[in-house]
Amino acid sequence: MTTSKNFLPVTAEEISALGWDRPDIILVSGDTYLDSPYNGTAIIGRLLQDEGYRVAIIAQPDMNTADIARLGEPKLFWGVSAGCVDSMVANYTASKKKRRTDDFTPGGENDRRPDRALLAYTNLIRRHFKNTKPIVLGGIEASLRRVTHYDFWSDGLRKPILFDAKADYLVYGMGEKTILELAEALKNGSDTTGIRGLCYYAKEIPAGYAELPSHEECTEDKDVFTKMFHTFYQNNDPITAKGLAQRVDTRYLIQNPPSQTPSRIEMNRYYELPYTYRVHPFYAAQGPVRALDTIRNSVTTHRGCYGECSFCAIAVHQGITIAERTEASVLKEVQRFIDAEGFNGIINDVGGPTANMFGMECRKKKDHGRCANKRCLYPQKCPQMPSDHRKLNSLLNSIRKTEGIKRVFVASGIRYDIIMDDKAFGGQYLDNMVNFHVSGQMKIAPEHMKDNILGLMGKPSADVLKKFVEDFYKRNKVRQQFLTYYLIAAHPGCTVQDMEDLKKFTSKELKINPEQVQIFTPTPSTYSSLMYYTEKNPFTGESIFVEKDPNRRKIQKDIIAPPEEKKPVKTVPYPFAKKKKGSNRPKG
Known part of the structure; x- marks a missing residue:
């Protein structure tokens, strides 16, 4: 039975039972405390614990009481994260309407995560603890807002979040190596300014650092902001990146070069820490957490x-170089699921940001860093990047054959263009997916089909999609699996006519009425958000159409996925398909 003793402490009673006078580090999170490697706060907490630090967590502190003070003040620092999702994305839809539900909150009601959570939590700490220990920002909200950035919800440029929050440090990227070095430096009272993956304030620019256009210059000229973003984006590779500096008012934001990509041994360590894969009992008593259903028994x-x-x-937060675990480490985690009480024999997901990039990486990039002004997969896949599914096929086969496993699913998205490029083993991988690892529907994300929109998105052409769809259905005439397509409406450059053309394509070529259509949301530190703000193609300088009217953005979505009261467009069936109302399955 899992008890609170198996978790990092969250209450004063647990602190006392451990014999601590107070924690070394208190982690504050916008998510509930879900003790899983899918939760960044849990990874950081467990890793610091493994290094010998006394770590406690305050999840979703009450903004109207002294809840933040329930564990006292830490000896070393506060670590503050908005959670697994930017708080504004978590709280608002693409139409800027308040979300009613939150999968990371007990009970599911979206009433515990404040807007701009990093600012709110930092202010909350300082309200109750004057001149407190250093406050360290981390997580995706910190990472993507670390320099001047476009903010969709205020429709303008905001300062680097370290300045807005008035915190002391910012850890960007996934953060494990950085936080360990920072904790050691703060414990010993040593210099922190050379730690990779760290942002901080300074009055002068360190030698050898590249100066970005100032925040004020960015707000005055969109072309200057575009120039700033190009430099920022190109300096995210740990091998080739320079340190960056950006003037904000009278001081500089200093961004040290990124932390080195974790080795397989390091990745194994991060994911083999003693997680319970449960919600802490203190928070579990407040209601079910839907996110747990999604990540339960997933690897x-x-x-x-x-x-x-x-x-x-992902390129700005996790990076464009694959950091992977060994097959033995993955199997070790699977065995932990098998040994756990109540395991049903089903692995819900084996994957990552893109499931079928495991075991594939460019040797040149790993040794020498990213190529300047060149992408690995767009407009065509670079010949230096291997497409080889052998290692992934081996891993999936090993998990499937493990005693105690009934089914192994792959729920993470895949890149179908990589499958089609792998002439030797792509077919074997697709056969494995169809026969063993797909539960009814397989997820792919073409996003659009018009070449001009796909070009702005950096996605493969519709011709590749059509070849994949044909190959997929040829391989599963017996099992009758189906494809689920994720599409985007109102992306910069996209017009109503483009969506009408997409509708015709999905009906004629894909033979479906899509349901998985989302309105584009400009999130910080992406090229698409840059396009939305500047209304220009950042790579050519050409003006592009950008739909900003909320009603017309919704109209674009409704063209593909009409509201339920409207009669869906009739489509042509695949020969073997059965009709099922309101489905992504081919119609008949």
């Missing part, structure tokens, strides 16, 4: 994605 095999889709922030 992360790797981090990073070299797809570099324009609307995706």
Whole structure:
């Protein structure tokens, strides 16, 4: 039975039972305390604990009481995260309407995560603890807002969040190596300014650092902001990146070069820490946490994605170099699930940001860093990047054959263009997916089909999609699995006519009425958000159409996925498909 003793402490009673006078480090999170490697706060907390630090967590502190003070003040520092999602994305839809539900909150009601959570939590700490220990920002909200950035919800540029929050340090990226070095430096009272993956204030620019256009210059000229973003984006590779400096008012934001990509041994360590894979009892008593259903008995095999889709922030947060675990480490985690009480024999997901990038990486990039002004997969896959699914096939086969396992699913998205490029083993991988690892529907994300929109998105052409769809259905005529397509409406450059053309394509070529359509949301530090703000193609300087009217953005979505009261467009069936109302399955 899992008890609170198996978790990091969250109450004063637990602190006392451990014999502590107070914690060394208190982690504050916008998510509930879900003790899983899918939760960044849990990873950081467990890793610091493994290094011998006394770590406690305050999840979703009450903003109207002294809840933040329930554990006292830490000896070393506060670590503050908005959670697994930027708080504004978590709280608002693409139409800027308040979300009613929150999968990371007990009970599911979206009433515990404040807007701009990093600012709110930092102010809350300082309200109750004057001249307190250093406050360290981390997580995706900190990472993506670390320099001047476009903010969709205020429709303008905001300062680097370290300045807005008035915190002391910011850890960007995944953060494990950085936080260990920072904790050691703060414990010993030593210099912190050379730690990779760290941002801080300074009055002068360190030698050898590249100066970005100032925040004021960015707000005055959109072309200057574009120039700033290019430099910022190109300096995210740990091998090639320079340190950066950006003037904000009278001081500089200093961004040290990124932390080195974790080795397999390091990745194994991060994911083999003693997680309970449960919600702490203190928070579990407050209601069910839906996120647990999504990640229960799921395994992360790797981090990073070299797809570099324009609307995706993974390149800036996790990086474009794959950091992967060994097969033995993954199997060790699977065995932990098997040994756990109540395991049903089903692994819900084996994957990462892109499931089928495990075991594939460019040797040149790993040794010498990213290529300047070149992407791995767009407009075509670089010949230096291998497409080889052998290692992934081996891993999935090993998990499937493990005693105690009934089914192994892959719920993470895949890149179908990589499958089609792998002439030797891509077919075997697709056969494995169809026969063993897909539960009814397989997720892919073409996002659009018009070449001009796909070009802005950095996605492969519709011709590749059509070839994959044909190959997929040829391989599963017996099992009758189906494809689920994720599409985006109102992306910069996209017009109503483009969506009408997409509708015709999905009906004629894909033979479906799509349901998984989302309105584009500009999130900080992506090229698509840059396009939305500047209304220009950042790579050519050409003006592009950008739909900013909320009603017309919704109209674009409704063209593909009409509201339920409207009669869906009739489509042509695949020969073997059965009709099922309101489905992504081919119609008949």
